[in-house]
Amino acid sequence: MAAVPDLLTAVREQGPLVQCITNYVAMDLAANALLAVGASPAMVSDPAESAEFAGIAAALTVNTGTPSPRWVEGMQVAADAAVAAGRPWVLDPVAVGATALRNEICTDLLARRPSVVRGNASEVLALAGLAGVASSGGQGRGVDAGDSVDAALEAARGLAVRSGAVVVVTGPTDLVTDGERLVRITGGSPLMARITATGCALTAVTGAYAAVGGAFDGAVAACAVFAAAGGRAAQGVRGPGSLRVALLDELHLLDQDSFTGVEIEEVA
Ligand SMILES: Nc1ncnc2c1ncn2[C@@H]1O[C@H](COP(=O)(O)OP(=O)(O)OP(=O)(O)O)[C@@H](O)[C@H]1O
Numbered sequence: 518m519a520a521v522p523d524l525l526t527a528v529r530e531q532g533p534l535v536q537c538i539t540n541y542v543a544m545d546l547a548a549n550a551l552l553a554v555g556a557s558p559a560m561v562s563d564p565a566e567s568a569e570f571a572g573i574a575a576a577l578t579v580n581t582g583t584p585s586p587r588w589v590e591g592m593q594v595a596a597d598a599a600v601a602a603g604r605p606w607v608l609d610p611v612a613v614g615a616t617a618l619r620n621e622i623c624t625d626l627l628a629r630r631p632s633v634v635r636g637n638a639s640e641v642l643a644l645a646g647l648a649g650v651a652s653s654g655g656q657g658r659g660v661d662a663g664d665s666v667d668a669a670l671e672a673a674r675g676l677a678v679r680s681g682a683v684v685v686v687t688g689p690t691d692l693v694t695d696g697e698r699l700v701r702i703t704g705g706s707p708l709m710a711r712i713t714a715t716g717c718a719l720t721a722v723t724g725a726y727a728a729v730g731g732a733f734d735g736a737v738a739a740c741a742v743f744a745a746a747g748g749r750a751a752q753g754v755r756g757p758g759s760l761r762v763a764l765l766d767e768l769h770l771l772d773q774d775s776f777t778g779v780e781i782e783e784v785a
């Protein structure tokens with residue numbers, strides 16, 4: 518496994534261009550998180566240009582948070598173009614399981630072979646169930662998780678095997694699995710869940726790290742970077758408002774020594 522500090526440096530040196538098709542809520546935080554880690558964001562979603570752009574970008578990230586028909590078409594053609602160009606693409610199936618529309622969109626996108634799927638525990642449980650993996654289906658509350666990360670472990674493994682994607686489950690600890698290997702990343706702060714779109718921003722940053730380090734190592738590094746920055750940012754802030762700002766600062770300031778509070782454990 519590539520060392521996380523090495524990938525931290527590599528992303529800053531290479532500055533990968535990351536195409537984001539994300540929701541209205543997350544656009545700002547996702548773009549700024551990418552800039553803070555040294556990558557370059559571009560929010561390009563319309564189907565008239567999204568496939569063309571996917572051929573230029575180093576990675577694509579697709580987030581179903583606020584779907585509408587034309588955007589979904591933009592996601593589909595961009596995903597196909599990223600696969601055709603051999604570029605990684607990351608799926609964030611926001612609130613899958615909550616409505617029939619989201620289930621339909623996410624089932625379709627999963628069939629377009631994402632390199633990485635990143636969701637909270639409830640989203641991974643729901644998507645695994647839709648993909649035919651034995652799963653409780655999840656207890657999601659809209660976009661927020663209602664299930665523990667460990668409850669989604671076997672579903673994540675099954676989803677990885679079934680889809681061919683690296684699956685990332687985030688929460689108080691994060692899990693990254695390709696169906697065989699399993700890495701657990703512990704760090705961050707509970708306050709991170711009190712800001713909207715931290716998960717969406719992590720998905721965008723996962724695109725940058727996957728472009729530079731590959732799907733598995735890139736996903737581990739992106740989780741570790743958020744765990745380190747989130748934990749450091751939470752020290753001394755008064756609440757979510759200032760954490761949002763401090764998170765961007767800490768993403769920018771991370772260095773080789775910033776990972777001491779983060780546990781990265783290869784479980785299997
Ligand atoms: N209790 C916690 N302790 C430490 N870190 C946490 C905690 N909850 C969430 N995080 C971190 O916050 C980030 C977002 O994860 P989360 O699972 O909340 O995403 P999400 O539900 O998709 O969020 P959103 O939909 O609002 O973008 C990850 O880096 C995760 O590790």
Ligand SMILES: Cc1ncsc1CCO
Pocket residue numbers: 540542543581582583611660713714717
């Ligand atoms: C709050 C919210 N609603 C739809 S997407 C989104 C951002 C977090 O997923």
Ligand SMILES: [Mg+2]
Pocket residue numbers: 611612636637660716717
């Ligand atoms: Mg989310």
